[in-house]
Amino acid sequence: MTGETDLGKMLASLQPTLREGEYVFCTMGNGRYGDHPELEPIASFLEAEGLTLVIPKPRADQHGMVYEGVFRCITLSVHSSLAAVGLTAVVATQLANHNISANVIAAFYHDHVFVPAHRADAALAALQALGTARP
16 A cells, blocks of 8 residues: 555545553663663664664663663554655654654654653644645
């Protein structure tokens, strides 16, 4: 199934959903993909400085991991194409207009927006408002 590329259609079917749980971003200086499965990462990215893992906060606390900030994840339920133009910009701008930071991870089917945990409800409401907006 091909993902959507039309920005208007993507916004009309955005359907943001707040995932259960809290997440943190941790880094492993000499980490490699596959390291630390006990942390149950939901995402990872290998940077020059080390391996970044997005993990459930309880796992981080249990293993004494260092992190800055606690986040909630809002999944944009629309199946957006990886070649789509503008969705991330519109989402980030909408959240910025509400003074909410956005850390976006694009996966194959959906985009996932990590927002500060204490602003999750406000972020969800702001993104739901995009469902009736047009670019």
